[in-house]
Structures are given as C-alpha cells and as structure tokens.
Amino acid sequence: MAQERNTEELIIEAAKKIFVKRGLAGARMQDIADEAGINKAMLHYYYRSKDKLFEIVFNEAIGKVLGRLSAVLNQPMPMLEKIPAIVESYIDGVIDAPYLPMFVLNEINQQPEMFIQRLKTMGNFPNILLFLKEIVEAGKQGQIKEVSPIQLLLNILSLCIFPFVARPLAQGIFQLDSVQYNILMEDRKKVITEVIFAWIKV
Amino acid sequence: MAQERNTEELIIEAAKKIFVKRGLAGARMQDIADEAGINKAMLHYYYRSKDKLFEIVFNEAIGKVLGRLSAVLNQPMPMLEKIPAIVESYIDGVIDAPYLPMFVLNEINQQPEMFIQRLKTMGNFPNILLFLKEIVEAGKQGQIKEVSPIQLLLNILSLCIFPFVARPLAQGIFQLDSVQYNILMEDRKKVITEVIFAWIKV
DNA sequence: GTTTAATCTAACCATATGGTTAATTACCAG
DNA sequence: CTGGTAATTAACCATATGGTTAGATTAAAC
Numbered sequence: 001m002a003q004e005r006n007t008e009e010l011i012i013e014a015a016k017k018i019f020v021k022r023g024l025a026g027a028r029m030q031d032i033a034d035e036a037g038i039n040k041a042m043l044h045y046y047y048r049s050k051d052k053l054f055e056i057v058f059n060e061a062i063g064k065v066l067g068r069l070s071a072v073l074n075q076p077m078p079m080l081e082k083i084p085a086i087v088e089s090y091i092d093g094v095i096d097a098p099y100l101p102m103f104v105l106n107e108i109n110q111q112p113e114m115f116i117q118r119l120k121t122m123g124n125f126p127n128i129l130l131f132l133k134e135i136v137e138a139g140k141q142g143q144i145k146e147v148s149p150i151q152l153l154l155n156i157l158s159l160c161i162f163p164f165v166a167r168p169l170a171q172g173i174f175q176l177d178s179v180q181y182n183i184l185m186e187d188r189k190k191v192i193t194e195v196i197f198a199w200i201k202v
Numbered sequence: 203m204a205q206e207r208n209t210e211e212l213i214i215e216a217a218k219k220i221f222v223k224r225g226l227a228g229a230r231m232q233d234i235a236d237e238a239g240i241n242k243a244m245l246h247y248y249y250r251s252k253d254k255l256f257e258i259v260f261n262e263a264i265g266k267v268l269g270r271l272s273a274v275l276n277q278p279m280p281m282l283e284k285i286p287a288i289v290e291s292y293i294d295g296v297i298d299a300p301y302l303p304m305f306v307l308n309e310i311n312q313q314p315e316m317f318i319q320r321l322k323t324m325g326n327f328p329n330i331l332l333f334l335k336e337i338v339e340a341g342k343q344g345q346i347k348e349v350s351p352i353q354l355l356l357n358i359l360s361l362c363i364f365p366f367v368a369r370p371l372a373q374g375i376f377q378l379d380s381v382q383y384n385i386l387m388e389d390r391k392k393v394i395t396e397v398i399f400a401w402i403k404v
Numbered sequence: 405g406t407t408t409a410a411t412c413t414a415a416c417c418a419t420a421t422g423g424t425t426a427a428t429t430a431c432c433a434g
Numbered sequence: 435c436t437g438g439t440a441a442t443t444a445a446c447c448a449t450a451t452g453g454t455t456a457g458a459t460t461a462a463a464c
Binding site for chain 1: 224225226227228301304306307308310311312314317318321327330349350352353356357359360361363364365367368369370371372374375376386389390393396397398400401
Binding site: 209240241242243244247 | 442
C-alpha cells in the first residue's frame with residue numbers, strides 16, 4: 001500500500017494478527033503470507049518455521065501483557081492510590097488489545113511446561129513479587145486491611161481481565177451490543193476500584 | 203478395559219477429552235479415535251464429521267457451564283445467602299472440570315457469531331436474567347446496596363473463573379505447585395464471598 | 405557494466421488430515 | 435443353521451499444509 005516497509009516487520013505484524021486471532025493450531029502460514037502480502041516462502045526465509053515465528057509473536061505478546069502489569073505495579077505510591085492506577089492502566093491496555101489476554105492464556109494452557117520454561121528465562125518478575133510484599137507491608141502499617149497478597153492481586157486481575165476474555169459470552173447472555181459493552185467496561189474502572197477498596201479499606 | 207461400553211458414548215467421551223484439551227483446530231480425529239480405542243472410520247460412521255462431533259461436545263460443555271450457573275442462580279434464598287452458595291457451587295464445579303471454562307471461552311471467541319446463534323436456540327437464559335432482577339429487587343429492599351446487577355454478576359464470575367483460566371500463568375508467576383494452588387482455590391471461596399459482601403453489604 | 409550477495413517467487417514435495425469405501429465380522433431374528 | 439442388518443476395519447482418496455528449492459529479480463559493490 002502506502003509504504004514499502006521492512007519485510008521482516010511486515011511479517012511479524014501479519015503473524016501477530018493471525019496467531020492472536022486463531023491461535024497456533026488454527027493459524028495458517030498461507031494466511032500470514034496473504035496478510036503480509038508476500039510469498040509464503042518468505043516466511044521461512046526470514047523465520048525458519050511456524051514454531052519459530054510463533055515463538056516470537058508469543059514472547060512479544062506475553063511481554064506486553066506482563067510488561068504492562070510490571071510498569072504500574074511498582075510506581076512509588078501509597079497502596080490506596082496505586083490500585084486505582086493499576087486498574088485504570090490495565091483496563092485501558094486491554095481495551096487497546098482485547099484479544100491478547102485470551103490468546104496468551106489459551107496458548108499457555110496448551111503448553112504449560114514450555115511456558116514455565118520461558119518464565120525462568122525472563123526472570124522471576126521481581127516487580128510482581130515485590131508488589132506482593134508491598135501489599136503485606138501496607139497491611140502491617142494499617143494502610144489497608146491485612147489480606148493475602150496473592151488473593152488480592154488475583155482479584156484485581158480477575159476483575160480486570162475476565163470481562164474481556166468472556167466478552168462474546170457476556171454480550172450474548174446480557175444481550176448487549178459492542179457500544180453498550182464498551183460503556184460497561186469504562187464503568188468497570190470505578191466498579192473494580194470500589195469493590196477492592198470495600199474489601200481492603202480499614 | 204472393564205466394560206464393553208456403548209461405542210457412541212465412548213466416542214463422545216474421547217472427543218470431549220481431546221476437544222477440551224486441544225480445541226477444535228488443535229484436535230485430531232485420529233487422536234479421538236485412539237483415545238476411544240476404535241477405528242477412525244467409526245467417528246464418521248456415528249457422527250458424520252469433525253464439526254458435527256465438535257458441535258455435540260461444545261453444546262454439552264456450554265450446557266454444563268451455563269447449566270451449573272442456572273441451577274444455583276434461582277434457588278429461593280435471600281441474596282446474602284445465595285451469593286456464597288453460588289460461589290461455593292461454582293468453584294466446586296470448576297475444580298471438577300478445570301479445562302471447561304477455557305475451552306468454552308476460547309471456542310466462543312473463535313466463532314462468536316455461531317455462538318450467538320446457538321444462544322438463541324437455547325432460549326435467553328431466563329434464570330440468569332431473572333437473577334439480575336432479583337439483585338435489583340434486593341437492592342431496592344435494602345437487603346444489599348444498590349449496584350449494577352450486571353457488574354455484580356460479572357464480578358462474581360470473574361473472581362470464580364479467572365483463576366482457573368489463568369492457572370498455569372498464576373502458578374508460574376507465584377511459583378506455586380498444584381497442591382498449593384488447590385489450597386488457594388479452596389480459600390478463594392471465602393475470599394470471594396468476603397470481597398463481594400464488603401462491596402454490597404448495606 | 406559486471407559481479408555478487410540479498411531478496412523474492414513459482415513450482416514443487418512430503419506428510420498430515422478429514423473423509424470415504426468396499427469388504428469383513430458380529431449379532432440377532434426366523 | 436441361515437439370511438440379513440448393523441458394527442467395524444483396512445485401505446484408500448483428495449486436499450491442506452508446513453516446508454523446500456531452483457531460479458529470477460533487485461540492488462549494491464566494484
């Protein structure tokens with residue numbers, strides 16, 4: 001079209017689109033090639049195999065998902081300010097890339113071992129574990145109630161992510177069109193903060 | 203093994219196992235046949251095609267997931283008793299079939315239109331919509347705070363289901379083995395009820 | 405302009421995969 | 435036992451799919 005972009009990137013963009021939409025098993029190399037507007041052989045020329053290509057896309061995806069989290073998790077703020085910030089930022093992130101969480105979660109479930117391996121390469125997400133400690137600290141200092149930090153983080157993530165993972169199901173059951181659902185998701189920023197606060201406020 | 207069971211059922215059992223594990227795109231007819239210990243042609247003899255077979259498995263799965271919900275949702279109880287009952291029953295259900303939610307959600311995301319169609323066939327889940335009205339009623343009567351019923355149901359489901367959908371990811375990040383994670387999930391029954399109650403109690 | 409390396413393509417290959425068929429076996433009513 | 439139907443299998447088929455290759459095209463180096 002407009003620009004004669006770097007073929008390598010073009011392929012990655014296309015692969016991202018197709019893999020995220022269909023998953024590893026459902027994605028076809030031909031579809032990726034078509035999406036990129038190039039010959040199928042190019043895919044192999046630049047990225048040996050489907051698996052190699054997938055690995056790149058997947059790593060980028062999981063990096064994005066976890067990276068987004070890490071970014072907000074350790075800003076130096078009092079816990080009661082930080083939680084709304086996390087919620088806001090994370091929901092905005094998911095609105096931006098609504099298929100990412102489903103894609104990542106599904107592929108991880110498909111090959112948990114392979115993923116565990118990868119996790120070790122990426123380090124143990126010190127910022128996430130640090131955040132858990134911060135929660136404990138905040139509890140001891142009486143900023144918030146003393147609750148299981150893992151449960152708290154799980155709660156926040158559940159409330160933020162699930163409605164996107166289950167979006168078509170929820171839309172179907174509640175009979176909402178996309179516009180209505182988006183409004184619901186915007187409202188959720190407030191709701192989630194409310195819910196969490198109600199639980200942890202002293 | 204033990205009994206020479208009905209081949210039809212044997213196939214369905216096997217198909218369930220494979221489809222739920224690998225998804226429609228990832229499942230192989232041969233694997234289903236092997237799992238059932240029969241010839242691949244039998245699959246087509248009893249259930250014309252992969253899609254037909256999948257449809258049966260998928261319908262059963264979604265029926266289970268939504269059926270479980272419906273079952274608890276409309277028991278005549280005061281709201282403050284019903285919610286713990288829902289949570290308990292649903293988590294037990296998911297512990298029992300941990301892969302079901304991921305499977306259902308993923309396949310729905312893969313073909314939302316097809317699913318919306320199916321929903322209409324199954325009726326509009328009057329019990330779910332009725333439950334929403336109950337929440338509104340309970341709010342007006344002052345049994346609970348007045349909150350968006352959709353948000354409330356979304357919250358309950360998010361908190362119950364997400365930790366299972368994200369299980370390998372969570373286990374990886376928090377570095378928990380399966381036993382520890384199961385304990386966490388047992389604890390969650392209390393936690394979720396606590397969280398929801400904190401939010402909606404007057 | 406010629407050479408050389410990188411980029412790209414059409415055609416091809418081997419295998420996997422969903423599906424079919426013709427024949428065989430198991431089963432059961434008469 | 436026998437005839438006929440249902441269940442089952444091995445072999446096969448057509449196509450899809452990931453991957454390869456040999457050659458063409460482009461672009462840069464000299």
